Amino acid sequence: MRTRWRAAGVLAALALVLTAPLPAAARQEPATPTKPAAPVTVPALTDWTPTPGHYRHTRTTRLVADSPEERRVAGTLADDLRAAGHGTVPVVRGGARTGDIVIDIRPDRTSLGTEGYELRSGARLSVTAATETGAFYGTRTVLQLLGRP
Template sequence: MPAVAQEAQEPPPVTVPALTDWAPESGSYAFGADTRLVADSAVERRVAGTLADDLRAAGHGTVPVVRGGARTGDIVIDVRPGKASLGAEGYELHAGKRLSVTGATETGAFYGTRTLLQLLAQGDRVPAGRTVDVPRYQERGVGVCATAYEGLQGLGS
């Protein structure tokens, strides 16, 4: 079977919520000691600063926030108000030689960094690909089964 056909069958990386429209590409993004967060505007720098703090707390070391052109291994934070199709909370994540998180708003870019943190919690390599995550509902949330919780309470007795 050709490599392209095999690649298309690869499942998307595992995240919550799931990446329902993951489009795989060849290769991978590699997070490393030389990784920088590239953010030019004040809004982008706020998102990047939060991500830098979270990466440090997760054991990924100190990642500097810089302005200017991105190089291989960098993470680019981009807020583009013109990408109205992303809505207020949506984002696009693209992994390749560098990784980019783009939102139409600061909130959208922030949510993209939450997905990125989940991916990096699984290892320093992220499969190359692209996804667009736009919430289907006005409010984000997580459901918890009350029956399961009640069952867990009885385990401590």
């Protein structure tokens, strides 16, 4: 009798595991002859427009942030970059130079919503958002795209 109950318990546990909802996987937009595939991130990018150019993170990279909100987001990113093996990245004010990452919170960018952001890559990387939350989420994508050195 105990063997039957044990078998029933194992079957019930398997049924729960196999029928439980799974987290959504990142969906990658397929590449076309005129548009390369979007980078895979979690959550997946909702809009992807490739442009010419590239960004290179180096040991001279700085995080450029002026307002207190931008500096909070940049400070968190600096800590996370260090933890991910990208070295110590200073948070500075003022103009950006080649290789820098710019955190820019612009409340007038209402089209981005409260959690959205715009990420532009070129000689420098810029994360623009209407809110501090949006800028923070943008830095999560930056971390994923930079990966481990």
